[in-house]
Amino acid sequence: MFEARLTQGKVFKQLIEALKDLVQEANIDCSDDEMSIQAMDNSHVALVAVSLRSGGFDHFRCDRPISLGFNATNMGKILKCAGNDDIITLKAEDDGDSLALVFESPGQDRIADFELKLMDIDSEQLGIPDTEYKCTIQMPSGEFQRIIRDMQVLGDTLTISCTKEGVKFHVAGDLGAGNVLIRQNNTAEKDEDKVMIDMQEPVELTFALRYLNFFTKATSLGPTVILSMSPEVPVVVEYPIGETGYIKYYLAPKIDEDED
Amino acid sequence: MAEDPQHPIEGTETHPSIDPSVLLPFNTRSPAPQPDRSTTKLLLDSLLKNSLRPEPCDVFGSGPLLLSDIPAVIRNNNERGVILGIDEAGRGPVLGPMTYAAAFWNPDSADSIPRGFNDSKQLTPEKRASLFEQILSSETIGFVLRILHASEISRNMLRRAPYNLNAMSHDAAIEMIWAVLNAGVRIDTCYIDTVGIADSYTRMLERVFEGKGITFIVEKKADAKYAPCSAASVVAKESRDTIIANWKWTEAHNYEPKNSREFGSGYPGDPKCKAWLDSNCNIDVPFGFPDFVRFSWAPAKNALKDGGGESGPVIRWDADEDEEDESGGKQSSMDSFVVSKTVEDMGRKGRILEELRRKKPRLDIFNELGLSKVTKFVEAP
Numbered sequence: 001m002f003e004a005r006l007t008q009g010k011v012f013k014q015l016i017e018a019l020k021d022l023v024q025e026a027n028i029d030c031s032d033d034e035m036s037i038q039a040m041d042n043s044h045v046a047l048v049a050v051s052l053r054s055g056g057f058d059h060f061r062c063d064r065p066i067s068l069g070f071n072a073t074n075m076g077k078i079l080k081c082a083g084n085d086d087i088i089t090l091k092a093e094d095d096g097d098s099l100a101l102v103f104e105s106p107g108q109d110r111i112a113d114f115e116l117k118l119m120d121i122d123s124e125q126l127g128i129p130d131t132e133y134k135c136t137i138q139m140p141s142g143e144f145q146r147i148i149r150d151m152q153v154l155g156d157t158l159t160i161s162c163t164k165e166g167v168k169f170h171v172a173g174d175l176g177a178g179n180v181l182i183r184q185n186n187t188a189e190k191d192e193d194k195v196m197i198d199m200q201e202p203v204e205l206t207f208a209l210r211y212l213n214f215f216t217k218a219t220s221l222g223p224t225v226i227l228s229m230s231p232e233v234p235v236v237v238e239y240p241i242g243e244t245g246y247i248k249y250y251l252a253p254k255i256d257e258d259e260d
Numbered sequence: 261m262a263e264d265p266q267h268p269i270e271g272t273e274t275h276p277s278i279d280p281s282v283l284l285p286f287n288t289r290s291p292a293p294q295p296d297r298s299t300t301k302l303l304l305d306s307l308l309k310n311s312l313r314p315e316p317c318d319v320f321g322s323g324p325l326l327l328s329d330i331p332a333v334i335r336n337n338n339e340r341g342v343i344l345g346i347d348e349a350g351r352g353p354v355l356g357p358m359t360y361a362a363a364f365w366n367p368d369s370a371d372s373i374p375r376g377f378n379d380s381k382q383l384t385p386e387k388r389a390s391l392f393e394q395i396l397s398s399e400t401i402g403f404v405l406r407i408l409h410a411s412e413i414s415r416n417m418l419r420r421a422p423y424n425l426n427a428m429s430h431d432a433a434i435e436m437i438w439a440v441l442n443a444g445v446r447i448d449t450c451y452i453d454t455v456g457i458a459d460s461y462t463r464m465l466e467r468v469f470e471g472k473g474i475t476f477i478v479e480k481k482a483d484a485k486y487a488p489c490s491a492a493s494v495v496a497k498e499s500r501d502t503i504i505a506n507w508k509w510t511e512a513h514n515y516e517p518k519n520s521r522e523f524g525s526g527y528p529g530d531p532k533c534k535a536w537l538d539s540n541c542n543i544d545v546p547f548g549f550p551d552f553v554r555f556s557w558a559p560a561k562n563a564l565k566d567g568g569g570e571s572g573p574v575i576r577w578d579a580d581e582d583e584e585d586e587s588g589g590k591q592s593s594m595d596s597f598v599v600s601k602t603v604e605d606m607g608r609k610g611r612i613l614e615e616l617r618r619k620k621p622r623l624d625i626f627n628e629l630g631l632s633k634v635t636k637f638v639e640a641p
Contacts, residue, residue: 040594042421043421043593044421044594045591045593047594047598126598126599127599128599129597129599232457232459233597234594252592252594252596252597254590254591255589255590255592256590
């Protein structure tokens with residue numbers, strides 16, 4: 001038996017919103033201390049990893065580990081029926097083939113319950129090797145979203161270079177080129193407005209903007225975003241969710257192939 | 261793969277003129293070593309000259325893998341382990357197969373290894389051909405050859421979830437190393453000319469061959485630095501050239517494309533190759549090109565996209581849509597960075613989840629009949 005109740009139901013709503021454009025199907029893996037999702041997009045260019053620890057729920061019970069395969073679009077359709085202030089409860093039987101979603105309005109005067117058919121999804125559990133990232137950039141998630149949106153006007157490919165001057169986002173396309181430079185900013189009043197750059201050595205990587213744009217769908221989940229980069233490995237775009245969870249996106253870089 | 265572990269041929273020395281077409285169905289993918297050098301040469305010859313090509317072309321399978329005989333020096337001195345080099349030829353061209361080769365020998369017999377190895381592209385054709393001959397006749401060198409025909413490459417790359425050339429290269433290398441290991445040969449050091457990022461390639465190989473005691477040296481231009489790699493490079497390059505020179509068109513009996521073999525180097529930048537592609541585009545609607553062409557290469561794709569010559573239909577492949585933006589470098593894949601968790605490091609939790617996932621999927625019939633699993637029984641009122 002699995003049961004999880006989330007007063008801030010919109011977190012789950014936004015979470016599914018944030019991955020449904022990237023992955024069609026995924027497993028929710030539940031264990032006694034965590035609910036997690038890990039999935040790759042169809043073309044195996046990006047990977048999304050979600051973790052919500054049990055402490056973040058008002059009530060969390062998972063008698064034995066369970067894997068719930070779902071279709072993200074269909075899950076999204078059901079979650080559209082939940083109000084932003086609703087309390088969401090997820091329930092699944094150990095041997096069942098559906099997931100029950102209960103939406104309670106804040107005043108408890110409206111209770112809706114839905115059932116989503118589950119599916120058997122054949123997916124391998126993947127490990128992501130620990131990498132010591134050469135550059136870690138923390139910035140307001142809204143700012144990152146804006147940069148990605150602006151850059152998309154000019155081209156498909158974004159170069160992110162982190163140097164001691166700051167972080168430069170560069171795009172070049174048919175109609176011209178664009179650059180945005182973000183500098184370290186420790187003095188902002190609120191923590192979430194700060195820009196913090198931790199750089200051991202300069203890194204420059206190139207990515208398909210299309211995917212980064214999918215990632216910014218998670219902007220509503222938290223005020224900050226953390227980018228971690230090292231040469232020739234996927235960038236990690238992490239949105240912390242409160243104190244107890246995160247959604248992390250990994251995106252494989254574009255590489256210059258020396259043709260022989 | 262190894263449908264028939266038995267060698268269909270025995271005592272070949274007494275049958276020097278064995279009909280190669282008899283061998284093919286049993287042996288093209290058999291990773292078992294050949295019994296002796298003369299059989300190896302005979303089979304290699306028929307593979308390269310395409311007389312062993314099944315008809316119609318191998319649309320669904322993968323190309324042949326040939327493991328030579330294991331030289332007695334290696335077999336009798338197995339403790340030390342061999343040094344093995346891997347290299348490929350024909351990665352860039354839009355035409356013909358990509359060939360992958362491995363060459364191996366015992367480090368003790370280094371003296372009997374021919375001199376003058378280098379990157380096969382830097383050797384003169386004569387020198388290369390003579391080195392190839394020496395490798396084939398050597399009593400100390402063993403080799404493996406894996407041929408990835410253009411049709412195999414096209415099919416893999418144009419899948420909905422593309423299986424890209426780098427992944428195919430990695431898998432070909434892994435397949436060859438397994439073939440050698442399975443033949444009972446210990447490998448001490450393995451030199452590989454890198455494909456993609458050397459570090460992640462090394463890590464992947466170390467993971468796959470964990471516990472086999474192989475040291476992997478994966479470097480750029482390894483074929484110019486390490487003799488086994490150079491030898492592999494020679495085998496790969498000569499094999500590809502021979503295959504192309506002896507290409508038998510699979511399209512139809514007596515089929516001959518326009519301009520026949522005037523395709524130059526096969527590299528998309530070569531004007532001769534361009535002209536050949538142009539003149540053969542959609543000659544036989546709707547097939548596009550002979551299967552000698554890698555349909556997944558941009559020049560071939562673009563030619564077909566433009567409607568292909570005079571009367572061709574416009575072909576759209578779903579898989580292409582994602583690859584449109586090729587500016588700013590080639591999109592790499594997550595596959596080379598992530599590690600599939602082995603059961604041991606998954607822990608208890610992961611193991612149970614993994615077991616759950618291995619459960620057979622529900623048969624469609626249950627869904628069609630609207631049957632669902634019941635976990636609680638309620639008494640009828």
